[in-house]
Amino acid sequence: MLPGISKIFFLKKFFSVLIIGFAIKIMDDYIDQDIDVIKNEPNLYIALEYGGLPYALLLLSLAAVMDLTAAISLFLSSFAVGMVGNLTVKMPSGLYGFFESIIVILLGIILFKSEMLSSLFIMAAIQLWDDFLDYENDNMSKKNLAFLLGKVECLLLAIIFFLLTVFFDYVKAITSIIAMHIIIYIIKLLGNQR
Amino acid sequence: MLFDKVLLIAVLEIAVFLFGYAIGRRVGKREGITEGMSLLPLDLKKQLYETSICPLCSQQLNTNKNCDKIHNRD
Numbered sequence: 001m002l003p004g005i006s007k008i009f010f011l012k013k014f015f016s017v018l019i020i021g022f023a024i025k026i027m028d029d030y031i032d033q034d035i036d037v038i039k040n041e042p043n044l045y046i047a048l049e050y051g052g053l054p055y056a057l058l059l060l061s062l063a064a065v066m067d068l069t070a071a072i073s074l075f076l077s078s079f080a081v082g083m084v085g086n087l088t089v090k091m092p093s094g095l096y097g098f099f100e101s102i103i104v105i106l107l108g109i110i111l112f113k114s115e116m117l118s119s120l121f122i123m124a125a126i127q128l129w130d131d132f133l134d135y136e137n138d139n140m141s142k143k144n145l146a147f148l149l150g151k152v153e154c155l156l157l158a159i160i161f162f163l164l165t166v167f168f169d170y171v172k173a174i175t176s177i178i179a180m181h182i183i184i185y186i187i188k189l190l191g192n193q194r
Numbered sequence: 195m196l197f198d199k200v201l202l203i204a205v206l207e208i209a210v211f212l213f214g215y216a217i218g219r220r221v222g223k224r225e226g227i228t229e230g231m232s233l234l235p236l237d238l239k240k241q242l243y244e245t246s247i248c249p250l251c252s253q254q255l256n257t258n259k260n261c262d263k264i265h266n267r268d
């Protein structure tokens with residue numbers, strides 16, 4: 001086990017990150033469901049049909065039971081990172097996506113302090129890494145950061161954000177990367193089954 | 195802590211590299227476009243001279259008459 005970290009702490013954090021990862025994936029797929037139907041890509045929300053929202057809330061609750069700060073801070077970070085690209089789109093709250101992101105980040109920092117920073121950095125790293133891998137598939141997409149910033153810039157920024165996460169909370173950095181690969185593998189299996 | 199120091203130095207080094215790379219790529223791209231645009235007319239003329247085919251519309255150059263307009267078929 002990692003130095004200075006008990007097995008139970010590591011496992012609780014790992015399962016919390018994994019479960020919240022699934023909840024975030026369902027939320028992301030809910031937003032992207034129309035695009036996924038057009039592209040004929042696997043979508044967790046469509047696969048769960050009407051169970052999508054209850055399952056996402058259930059997973060959020062379970063993750064919060066395992067590790068409250070990690071789960072909620074990761075969820076807030078995913079919300080903030082997802083909304084930050086919508087500069088000119090007004091959200092149902094009446095605010096622009098960018099302002100919603102800032103409010104959520106500030107709220108998270110007030111509530112969770114460095115835990116929120118590490119969550120924010122790992123979410124940004126995962127988003128950048130995902131866009132880097134998707135560059136060939138959707139290189140004309142205006143939302144793809146690898147297309148907007150450049151491929152190498154995207155990769156280097158992902159590395160910087162990952163190293164910053166390691167600096168703040170290396171357990172979260174490791175568990176998030178493992179959880180990300182598990183989720184990608186399961187989504188791939190879901191895609192193959194269709 | 196040594197590990198934290200090494201991490202921060204690595205982050206700083208990558209950030210500096212990223213900054214230089216991002217600026218260099220954008221400036222280089224702009225310079226490349228300017229250079230390409232200045233070479234393009236010469237290249238088109240060279241192609242026309244070598245092949246006697248207009249590189250824009252692929253029409254054959256009228257070699258029977260000595261005329262200025264290459265698209266003039268008379």
